[in-house]
Amino acid sequence: MTEQTLPAMPTVRDRYAAAYAASGENGISAAIRAVLGAIRRYAWMAVGIVGAAIALALVVTMLDTPRFTATSSVQINDQSDEVLGGEFETQIAPPSDWDIDRFLNTQLDVLRSRALAERVADGLDLANDERFFGAMEVAPQSVPTEEREKRKLAIDLLQDNTAVELRRSTRIALVAFSSTDAEITARIANAFAEEFIQQNLQRRFDSSAYARNFVAEQLEEARASLEQSEAALNDYARQTGLIRTRDAFAPTGPELAAGTVTSSSLLQYNQAAIRAREARIAAQSRWDAVRNAPLLSSQPVLSNPTIQALMTRRAQLESELQVARERYLAGHPATSRLEGDLAAVNGQLTRTANEVRQSIRSEYLAAEAAEKRLEGQVSQARGATLAEQDQSVRYNVLAREADTARSIYDGLLQRYRELNASAGIASSNITIIDRAEVPGDPSSPSLPRNLAIGLLIGLALAGIAIFLRDQLDDVIHTPEDVEEKLGLSLLGVVPRAEGQSPLEALAEPKSPIAEAYNSMRGALLYSTPTGLPKVIVVTSAQAAEGKSTTSFAIAAGLARIGIAPLLIDADLRRPALHKLVGISSERGLTDLLIAQGEPGDVATRVKHGETEFDLLPAGPLPPSPTELLSSPRMAQLLESFSQRYGVVIVDSPPILGLADAPMLAAIADGTIFVVEAERGHSGALKAALRRLRSMEPTILGAALAKFDPSRSGNRYSAYYGYDYYSYTDKEGRGAA
Template sequence: MQPAMDRGAQSGRTAELTDGRGNEGDALDTDSSMAVIDVRQVWSAFYRNRFIVLGVMAFALMAGLAVSLLTTPVFESTATVQIEQQTPTILQDSEVDPISPVADTERFLQTQGTILRSRSLAHRVAQSLNLYRDDEFVIAMGGKPLQLTGRQLAAARQDQVIGLLLNNLEIAMPRQSRVATITFSSPSSALAARVANSYGDNYIRSNLERRVDSSAYARRFLQTQIGDTRERLEDSEQNLLAYAREAGLIDAGGVSTSPGGQTPALTLSASNLQDINSAYARTRAARIEAEERWRAAQSAPLMSLSEVISSPAILPLMQLRANHVATLGELRARYQADHPTVVQLASQIANIDREIKAQATKIRSNIQNAFIVLRNQERALDKNVEDLRTLTLNEQGRRVRYNILKREVDTNRTLYDALLQRFKELAATAGASTSNVSIVDAAEPPARPSKPNIPLNLALALLTGLSISVLATFLRERFDDVIRNPDEVAAKLGIRLLGVVPVIPKRSSPAEELRSQLSPMSEAYLSLRTSLAFSTPKGAPQVLLVTSSRPAEGKSTSAVALAQSFGRLDKKVLLIDCDLRRPSLHKQLNLSSNIGLVDLLTGRRTLEEVTQTTEMLGVDFIACGSLPPNPTDLLSSEVLHNFIAQARTAYGVVIIDGPPVIGLADAPILAQQADAVSFVIETGLAHRGQAKAAIRRLSAVKANIVGAILTKFDARRSGYGYAYGYGYDYGSRKDDTV
C-alpha cells in the first residue's frame, strides 16, 4: 500500500497548486505564482464570459461597418501658405502692431490663425465664389433651404453660408514651422479644392489691403505730426532768440557737458574763461617746474648743474681745455715750468676756465629769469581768471532759462527730422507693397474621400466593443456570487482550499472513476488525502466530518473517495452515513440500508451488527438504517458521543458523511463530535452567501474547519486548464483499475 501513498503525494504536487497546509504553491515561487494567479483569474473571467465578449465585439464591428457604409463620403483638400513675420514701422524703432513683436513668433502665428478663422475672411471667400446664391452648395454641405424673404433671407443666408464654411474649415499652424495648412471638407472634391484655394487667395489679398491701409494711415498720421512739430520748432526758436537778445548772451559755438548729459553751446564769457583757465593751468605748471630748477641751481655747485654740463656753449670749451691740459702735461715732462711754451699754454687754459665760469654763471642767471617771468605770468593769468569767473557766474543765472529753451529747440528739431525722414520712406514705398504671405502648394481635388475611414472606424468599433465587453465582464464578475474557481474559495469564504476534484466525463460515473487508481478523480482525492495529512499538527484528523451548504454538492462521493484513499494506506477506516434524512451512501456502495446507525443509536443493534464490509480494502461502512422521526434529537443524544468514542478505539480513521448545513441542525451537532470538518463546495452552483452562512453556523459550535473541497471543477471551461488540468490527465489509463 505504500506505493499508493507515494502516488497520492505526487499527485498533490502536480495536480494542485496547494499543499497540505492549505498554503498556495510549494511547487512555484510565491511571487511568481501570485503573478500567474492574477493573469489566470483575468483569463478565467474572460473565458467564462467569452460568448458575451465575442457577441458584443461582433455587434460593435457590424455597427461600425454599417455606419461607415451609410456615411456620406467627405473629401478634404489642403492648401499650404507660408507666413513670414514682417512688422512695418512708422518711426525708425517703433512698431505698428505691438501685439506681434518679432521675438514672439508663437503669438504672431496664433494671430494669423485667428484671422484665417475669422468671419470676415469667410465672407470674402463666399463673395468670391458666389456662394450666397448657390443653393447647391448649401444642400451639399448639409444645410436646409430657408423659408424667408427679403432682407431677412439675405442675412440668414449669409450667416448660414459663413457657418458652413467655418464648420468645415481646419487651420493648422505648426509651432516649428511658418507654413500653415488650410483644409476644407466637402462632399464634392472639386468644391473642397476651390474653397481651400479661395481661402489662400483671399487671405493674401486681405493681408495686402491691411498693409496698404496701414501705410496710408501712417502717411496721414505723419503729415499731421510733421505740421505740428514744425510749428513747435518755429515757436521754440523764436523764444530762444528773443531771450538771448534780452539777456545779452552770445553763443561762442563751443560745447560743455552739463550734469544732465546735455551739451548746450557756450557763451563768449564762458569760452574765454575756459581758454584762460587752461592757459593759467599750463603757466602754473611751468612756473612750478622753473621754481624747482632755480632752487636746485642755487644749492648745487655751478659746474654740476645739468644745464651747464649739457650746454652747447660749454661743451666745446671743456673739450678744448681737456686737450690743452693733456698737451701741458707732455710739455712739463720735457721742459721746465718757466719755459715759454709751458707758460703760454697754461695761460690759455686759465682763459678757458674763466670763459667756462662766465658761461655757467650766465646759464644760472637764465634759470632765475625764466622762473621770474613765469611767476609774473601766473599772477597776471590768475587775476584774469578771477575777473572772468565773476562775469561767468553772473551769466549763469541768465543761462538756465537759455539752456531750457535751447534743449526744447534741439528736441523739436530732432523729432521733426525723424518724422520727415520716415515720411519720405513711406512715400517712396507706398506703391511697392509686398505681402508676407505666399502660396506654397495650391489645393487639388482629392481622388479618394478622407471620411469615412473604414479601417479606422472598424478599429474604433472593435475597441469600443472590447471596452464594453470588458466592462460587462467586470460588472458580472464583480457582482457574481457563485464560486467558480479554486482561487475564489479563499478570497470569498476565507478558508483554505484542501483540494480540487475535477468533473467526471459524461459517459462515466463516480464509481467508475474511483475504481481506476490513475483516473483524474482518484488522483485528486489522493492529493486531498495528502492535504489532510498536513491539516493539523497531529497529522490527518481521526474523525472527519464531510458536509456542504446544500444537497448534491458531492459530499457523499467525497466521503467515499476519502475512505477509499485512506484505506489504501493500510489504515482501518470506518465510513458512516450520518445523513439521517436523505441517506445515499449505501446506493453508491451497493449495500443494504435495512439496519444501520439509527438502530445503533436507539440501542436495537450493536456496532458489530450494523457494520458492513465494503469492496474497498480496509474500509467498513455503517449505513443510515431506517429513517428516524427525530434525527436531531437522536444525534444530540449521549449515545452518539459514546459511539464515536468507541469508533476511535476500533478504527484509525472515521469519516462521517453528514447532511447539509443550511436549514438543518444535524451538521453542527456532528461537527462537535468530529476532530475536523471538510467543507464541500460545488463549482458553479455554490453561492458565497450560502457557503458563508454554513461556515458561520459551523464556527458557532467551534467546529475545526480544516478547509474546503471544490468539486465538479471543469478546468478547461473555466480557463484554468494549465494550472489544474495537467495533473488530472497525466498518466491516466482506462485499463488501470484496482
C-alpha cells in the same frame, strides 16, 4: 514554571500560498491567466458583440451620404519680404525664435476665426446660394428667410465643416473643407486661402493708414511746439544781449559750456593760465637746482654743450701739463705756456657757467611774470562770466526746451517719410502653395475606416461585457475561484470522472481521481498543528456536489496508508453511502442515537479494492434528524469512535436549508467544504459558509469536485493539465 508561548503553526492556506510562491506563481501571471480564461469562457458573447459592431458600421457606411473633402495649403512665414528695405518696412514685428510656435498657432486660430468665415461667406455670397445649403445637407424648408439669419447659418456651416492643420515641423498649413458637392468644396477651400491672404494685407494696410494719420497729427503738434520754443529763445537772448556760439544740434559737453563769448574767453584764459603755471613751476625747479649748488656741480650747467667742451679742453691741458712737468724743470717755457692756457680755460669755464645759471634765472622770472599776467586775465573773465550766469539760467532752460522739441520733430518727420514711402505697397508673409482641386472620390464614408472603428468599438464593448460578466459571475469555475471568491484554502482538486463511476476510478490507484484524492489525503495529514484531525466532517452547500464520494475516498485513502478510519453517514434525510458500497441501511447511526447499543454491532466492514474499513450507515430515517444530531448522544458517539479509530469521517447533510451540518461541524475537529465546479455560486456558497462559521468550527479548507480542465474557461487555470502525466496500463493506454 514559566509558560512559554509556542509559535503558531502555519495553516493549510499559508502552506499553499508559500508553495505557489516557491513555484514562481505571481500576481501578474495569475491575472493574465484569469483574463485569458474569462475571454475564452465568454468567447461566443465577445464574437457576437464584435460582429454586431462591424455589421452596424457596415450599415452606417451604406446609409451615409458621400462627402467630398478639398484641401488647399498655404505657407506662413514669420515675416514678409522687404520691398523698400528694412528701414522703410512697416510690417508687424516678427516673433522671436522661441516664440515661433505661438505665432504659428495664432495664425491657425485666425484661419479658424469667425471673421475669416464671414469674409468667405460674403465673398462667395453663400447666404443666397441654394446649392451651398444643399451641399451642406440643409433642407430647403430649414433655410431661414431673413437675410441676417441666412448669413449667420452660412457662417456657422463654414466653421463647422472647415478643418485647419499645421504639418509637423513645417510652416505649411492645410485648409480642408467637406461637403456633399465636390465643386463647392474646392471653391470654398480656395476661398479660405485667398481671403486669409487678403485679410492679412488689409490688416497691414489699415494699420499703416492709422499710423500715418497719427504721425501726421503728432508732427504738426511738434512743429508748432518747436517754433514756439525757438521764438522764445531768440527773444530772451535779444533782450539780455547774450551772444551764443553754441551748436544747436549738439547742446551738450564743451559746446554747451562755451555757449557765450564771455564763457569761451574764460575757458581759453584758464587753459593758458594752466599752461603758464606749469611752465613757471618747471623753470622754478631748474632755478632751485642751480641756485644753491656749486657752479659746476648742477645738472643744467653740466649738460650745456659749451661747458662740456671747455671741461674736455681743461682735462686735455692738465694731462699735457703733467707730462711737461715730468720732462722739464720748473719755469721751462713749455710748462709756462701750458699753465697759461690752463688758466685761460678755467676762466672761460667759470664765465660760461655763470652765464648758464643767469639764463635759467631769466627763464624763471619770465615764466613767473607770464603766469601773473594770465591769472589777472582769468580773474577778469571769471568776474564777467559770473555776472552773465544769472542771465544764462533762463536762456539754458529755453534752449533745452527748443532742443527737445527739435528732436521730437526730427524723429516724427523721419517716421512720416518712411510711412509715406511704404504706403500702398502690400507685402504678405502668406503664400498659397497648392490650390484645392475638385475631388474625384468621396472622402467619407470610408468603408475600411468605419469597419476598423466598428472593430475597435466592438472589441472595447466586448472587453467591457466580458469584464462585467466575469465580475458578476459568481460560479466557481477554477480552483483559483475557491481561494479568491470564498477565501478558503484549497485542499484538493478532483477531476470529473469520464466513462466510469467515481468508485471505479478510485479502485484504480493510478487514475487521475485516485491521484487527486491522494493529494488531498496528504494535505489533511498536515492540516493542523497536531496533524490529522480525529473527527472530520465533510459537507457542502447543496446536495449532489460530491461530498459523499469525497468522504468515501478520504476514508479509503487513509485506510490504504494504515490509518483505521470510520466512515459515518450522518445524512439522515438522503443517505447515499450505503448505495455507493451496496450494503443494507436497516441499522445504523439512527439506532445508536436512539438506543444505547454498542457501536461495533452496527458498523459494517466494507472492502474497496485492496483496502478495508468500517462504515456506519445512516440507518432508518428518523422524523426529526436535527434533534438526533444535536443531542449529547451524538457528541458521545464521536468521542467514543475517535478513541477506537484512527480517524472518524462524517458525511454530513448539505448546509443550506438545514441545521444539521453546522452542528456537526461545531463538535468535530475539522470540516471539509466540498464545492462542485461550474455549479456552486459564490453567493450561495458564502451564505452557507456564514451559517457554518456561526458555530465557530475549524474549517480545514475546500475541495473542488467534478473539475473539468478541458472546458474553455479552465484552460488557463494553473491546474490545467494536472492529469497530463497519467500512468500507462498493461494495454498501453494513457498519455505519456
